[in-house]
Amino acid sequence: MSENGTAPHTTTVPPISLRRRITDHAMTGAAILTVILVLAPLVAIFAYLVYRGVGSINWAFLTQTPKPVGESGGGMANAIIGSVMILAIASIIGVPFGVGAGIYLAEFGRNRLGGIIRFTADVLNGVPSIVIGIVGYSIVVLYQKHFSALAGGVALSIMMVPTISRTTEEMLLLVPQALREAAYGLGVPRWRTTLSIVLRTATSGVITGIMLAFARIAGETAPLLFTTLGNQFWNIRYDQPTAALPLQIFVYANSPYEDWHRQAWAGSFVLIVLIVTSVAAVRYVVRRGSFGGAS
Amino acid sequence: MDRAFRSAITACGLAVLGVLGLIVYELVTRSSLSWHAFGFKFFATSEWDPVNEQFGALPFIYGTLVSSLVALVIAVPLAVGVAVFTTEMCPKALRSPLSFFVELLAAIPSVIYGLWAIFVLVPVLSEYVQPFLAKTFGWTGIFSGPPYGIGMLAAGIILAIMIIPIISAITREVLMVVPQHQREGVLALGATRWEMIRVGVLRNARAGIVGGIILGLGRALGETMAVTMVIGNRPEIAKSLFAPGYTMASVLANEFSEATGDTYLSALVEIGLALFLVTIVVNALARLMVWTVTRGQPARGHV
Numbered sequence: 001m002s003e004n005g006t007a008p009h010t011t012t013v014p015p016i017s018l019r020r021r022i023t024d025h026a027m028t029g030a031a032i033l034t035v036i037l038v039l040a041p042l043v044a045i046f047a048y049l050v051y052r053g054v055g056s057i058n059w060a061f062l063t064q065t066p067k068p069v070g071e072s073g074g075g076m077a078n079a080i081i082g083s084v085m086i087l088a089i090a091s092i093i094g095v096p097f098g099v100g101a102g103i104y105l106a107e108f109g110r111n112r113l114g115g116i117i118r119f120t121a122d123v124l125n126g127v128p129s130i131v132i133g134i135v136g137y138s139i140v141v142l143y144q145k146h147f148s149a150l151a152g153g154v155a156l157s158i159m160m161v162p163t164i165s166r167t168t169e170e171m172l173l174l175v176p177q178a179l180r181e182a183a184y185g186l187g188v189p190r191w192r193t194t195l196s197i198v199l200r201t202a203t204s205g206v207i208t209g210i211m212l213a214f215a216r217i218a219g220e221t222a223p224l225l226f227t228t229l230g231n232q233f234w235n236i237r238y239d240q241p242t243a244a245l246p247l248q249i250f251v252y253a254n255s256p257y258e259d260w261h262r263q264a265w266a267g268s269f270v271l272i273v274l275i276v277t278s279v280a281a282v283r284y285v286v287r288r289g290s291f292g293g294a295s
Numbered sequence: 296m297d298r299a300f301r302s303a304i305t306a307c308g309l310a311v312l313g314v315l316g317l318i319v320y321e322l323v324t325r326s327s328l329s330w331h332a333f334g335f336k337f338f339a340t341s342e343w344d345p346v347n348e349q350f351g352a353l354p355f356i357y358g359t360l361v362s363s364l365v366a367l368v369i370a371v372p373l374a375v376g377v378a379v380f381t382t383e384m385c386p387k388a389l390r391s392p393l394s395f396f397v398e399l400l401a402a403i404p405s406v407i408y409g410l411w412a413i414f415v416l417v418p419v420l421s422e423y424v425q426p427f428l429a430k431t432f433g434w435t436g437i438f439s440g441p442p443y444g445i446g447m448l449a450a451g452i453i454l455a456i457m458i459i460p461i462i463s464a465i466t467r468e469v470l471m472v473v474p475q476h477q478r479e480g481v482l483a484l485g486a487t488r489w490e491m492i493r494v495g496v497l498r499n500a501r502a503g504i505v506g507g508i509i510l511g512l513g514r515a516l517g518e519t520m521a522v523t524m525v526i527g528n529r530p531e532i533a534k535s536l537f538a539p540g541y542t543m544a545s546v547l548a549n550e551f552s553e554a555t556g557d558t559y560l561s562a563l564v565e566i567g568l569a570l571f572l573v574t575i576v577v578n579a580l581a582r583l584m585v586w587t588v589t590r591g592q593p594a595r596g597h598v
């Protein structure tokens with residue numbers, strides 16, 4: 001900003017007024033304050049989970065079914081197994097459809113229909129999970145005439161598809177076009193190219209997307225309320241009411257019994273550990289596997 | 296073979312459309328009974344009496360709107376502040392751990408938020424926060440009544456904690472696509488850092504930030520478990536935020552599996568349909584606004 005003719009080292013920039021400097025510092029301070037305020041509940045939640053959760057886990061909790069109302073002791077073993085079963089059903093249905101839709105969007109979806117499907121997937125992502133629960137109820141429970149693990153799995157699989165399809169699409173688009181052309185040049189048919197070259201190159205990214213969707217549905221409670229319903233006893237049949245960890249936490253948290261509160265914290269801790277380890281385990285396996293992937 | 300593969304893959308794509316169609320179909324057909332019985336009055340009356348089969352959804356609509364509004368009032372300044380700090384102010388080394396921690400908030404299941412809210416947030420509210428608010432702002436009528444902790448305010452606060460990660464992640468994404476020369480230009484005119492952020496960055500990203508806020512609103516409207524656990528679940532319209540309320544999502548959570556009678560069930564499904572339509576509109580709007588800002592930019596490539 002030196003004026004014409006003056007030496008370059010003499011600057012004539014007017015000093016920044018005190019008011020502006022104070023505003024600047026105040027806003028920086030305010031921004032730091034927001035970070036502290038946002039991180040505080042995160043720290044508090046994790047601290048409480050560990051503090052109340054770890055102390056409450058014992059052998060009985062992991063191996064026994066719930067005791068009758070008001071009696072202390074017992075555990076959530078049936079709910080842990082139930083959750084695993086429901087999540088398995090959801091993944092068996094949701095993953096192939098999600099990945100398939102993602103392949104469609106990436107490889108054949110550069111047209112109007114693709115645009116509509118893409119937008120629909122984004123919209124589905126925002127549908128409240130409780131509404132998905134109503135759909136699970138009316139398409140499975142009403143036909144089977146009773147609540148079941150299958151109904152819960154179907155509801156959760158509906159929630160998986162949009163997330164998986166969008167991340168799969170994103171990952172497949174990262175695979176260089178030259179790779180596809182090279183395969184075509186060698187006379188490899190399109191389906192083979194897509195599955196063995198493109199999808200395989202993007203495997204680690206696609207699996208990360210699947211785990212993201214899995215982590216999201218693993219803690220879902222609302223869609224299970226009137227699909228799997230919950231169960232105080234063992235059940236390993238897909239067509240019967242089934243206990244699930246999030247449901248059990250919900251019921252116990254709202255109960256007036258101290259011992260059930262303790263178990264709710266223990267259940268929450270197990271749920272978080274379940275989510276984190278399954279995500280970490282799959283990522284570890286994928287990273288070590290033969291296909292390093294595009295990332 | 297190629298043709299078979301292509302049709303199978305296309306079928307998967309079409310299944311996405313099919314699912315949306317199925318949701319709409321099921322919600323519309325199963326709520327028709329209630330729609331024919333009550334019409335538009337359903338959304339304007341506040342009587343909820345399953346025994347006499349009189350259903351009005353107004354208290355639930357009110358509760359959903361007010362709790363989400365409280366959540367936005369708390370969450371927006373915090374989320375935007377965090378996004379501004381991580382993109383514009385903080386040292387590079389802190390940047391990605393900080394956004395990782397904020398996004399970790401999004402990975403916690405809703406039911407665990409609820410559990411924490413019941414045993415930690417609600418006692419703190421009733422012991423310290425609500426007496427203070429009542430003493431200072433009690434005259435407004437918004438903060439009056441017995442400080443039970445449980446109620447609209449608790450629901451709003453827990454919702455705020457839950458939607459902060461979404462708003463702040465979108466805001467961060469939008470701020471990062473603001474071209475660097477905008478910042479340099481404003482700084483070269485002699486602006487302080489805050490003036491640069493206000494004039495050069497926030498003003499350019501306005502539409503995208505609003506989009507992120509609306510996306511957060513969409514999440515807050517449909518959030519079920521945590522809210523159900525702390526809002527008090529009473530279908531009343533009260534002026535005070537200390538009073539218990541009820542939301543559309545939580546009435547579904549509490550009453551759906553126990554609803555006896557076709558009209559009752561149909562009325563609940565109609566609430567679900569209304570919730571579905573509102574969130575669809577809100578989400579579509581938000582996507583559009585975010586898209587106008589990040590269009591053509593590799594939004595994630597700037598990390």
